[in-house]
Amino acid sequence: MVYGIGIDIGGTKIASGIVNDTGKVMYQKTVPTPKMGREEILAVLKTIILELVEWSELQGLSLAGIGIGTAGQVHFYEGKVISGTPNIRDWNGVNLRGDIGTYTNLPVYVDNDVNVLALAESVFGAAKGYEEVICLALGTGIGGGIFTNGQLLRGDWGGGAELGHMSINLNGDLCNCGLNGCLETYASGTWIAKRMQKARQEQGLSADVTSRDVFALYRQDDPLARRVIQTMIHGLSYGIVNLIHLFNPQAIVLGGGVMSEGQWIVDSVQKKISTMGMNSLVEEVEIKLSELHSNSGLIGAAMQTWLYK
Numbered sequence: 478m479v480y481g482i483g484i485d486i487g488g489t490k491i492a493s494g495i496v497n498d499t500g501k502v503m504y505q506k507t508v509p510t511p512k513m514g515r516e517e518i519l520a521v522l523k524t525i526i527l528e529l530v531e532w533s534e535l536q537g538l539s540l541a542g543i544g545i546g547t548a549g550q551v552h553f554y555e556g557k558v559i560s561g562t563p564n565i566r567d568w569n570g571v572n573l574r575g576d577i578g579t580y581t582n583l584p585v586y587v588d589n590d591v592n593v594l595a596l597a598e599s600v601f602g603a604a605k606g607y608e609e610v611i612c613l614a615l616g617t618g619i620g621g622g623i624f625t626n627g628q629l630l631r632g633d634w635g636g637g638a639e640l641g642h643m644s645i646n647l648n649g650d651l652c653n654c655g656l657n658g659c660l661e662t663y664a665s666g667t668w669i670a671k672r673m674q675k676a677r678q679e680q681g682l683s684a685d686v687t688s689r690d691v692f693a694l695y696r697q698d699d700p701l702a703r704r705v706i707q708t709m710i711h712g713l714s715y716g717i718v719n720l721i722h723l724f725n726p727q728a729i730v731l732g733g734g735v736m737s738e739g740q741w742i743v744d745s746v747q748k749k750i751s752t753m754g755m756n757s758l759v760e761e762v763e764i765k766l767s768e769l770h771s772n773s774g775l776i777g778a779a780m781q782t783w784l785y786k
């Protein structure tokens with residue numbers, strides 16, 4: 478059996494653990510992400526890694542390496558964060574492989590958080606068994622992972638598959654990436670809430686609503702919520718049909734916080750796309766709900782240590 482350290486670095490918490498190649502988490506440690514930024518985060522990572530290594534030694538386990546998934550855009554081959562995330566202070570340009578490599582003699586692998594989630598999904602979740610499959614994570618933003626020939630598509634340095642920033646409307650709302658009408662401005666939790674806030678403001682109603690509230694109102698047949706969710710399904714379907722036209726996948730897996738609302742979103746999208754785009758490509762594609770659970774980020778991070786060695 479192979480064992481690896483997995484570390485999932487997010488804006489609010491750092492989840493870490495020892496994972497074996499059946500996806501089982503043997504030992505786990507989760508801490509809040511330090512707010513002071515890079516130096517403090519690296520110090521916390523060092524403490525965690527040394528603790529995990531010590532635990533493994535006590536158990537007599539030999540480790541294949543350290544795998545990290547982090548928010549932000551990652552240079553996969555150099556193990557550097559090229560462009561950080563506003564949620565983690567001073568994360569731009571941090572050389573994770575270089576810094577973490579000095580803590581132990583273990584090899585270090587670094588990828589972005591959505592790619593490692595897609596990796597976990599492809600071996601232990603809903604994307605299992607497909608060579609050509611695309612994972613979309615609908616959360617605060619939208620991230621993606623594209624598998625072709627069973628491998629993650631990376632582009633030149635690993636920044637590819639920013640699927641949330643595929644524009645589907647030239648005249649759409651301005652996204653924080655600089656484009657208008659990105660998929661993210663239709664189907665992310667942030668924008669579902671924003672769209673509803675704007676609609677309610679126009680009606681003189683309280684704009685204090687989250688995306689969860691929008692789904693709750695939708696279930697109560699609130700007309701504004703119905704409009705916002707219909708726009709979301711419509712936008713998501715356009716984005717998905719674009720992906721189908723580009724990549725000819727067997728399946729598309731939808732995950733992330735927004736999808737915890739349930740299978741009905743999957744069913745609505747499957748129905749909607751059946752009347753859209755090139756029938757020869759669209760008709761066979763299965764839209765599926767993610768089967769991942771809360772540990773999948775750290776499991777996917779650890780998987781790098783045996784998949785990429």
Ligand SMILES: [Zn+2]
Pocket residue numbers: 641642643652653654655656659661
């Ligand atoms: Zn964008």
